[in-house]
Amino acid sequence: MDLTGAKWRKSTRSGTSGGNCVEVAGDLPGGVGVRDSKDPSGPVLVFGPTTWRAFVAQLPERR
DSSP, X not given: OOOTTXXXXXXXXXXXXXXXXXXXXXXXXXXXXXXETTOTTSOEEEEOHHHHHHHHHTSOOOO
């Protein structure tokens, strides 16, 4: 998958301490990309939309 031009975003709850953070690109054709924010040129996991929605649905509600 061509990731050129992907718009990566990090959770606002990640903070600035450089801890364990991931970035998500939801603008990919047919998928959602996930990568380690400390290694932006490293590997990317790509999930299909149905799989991503199922994952997000299982996350605890943000307060």
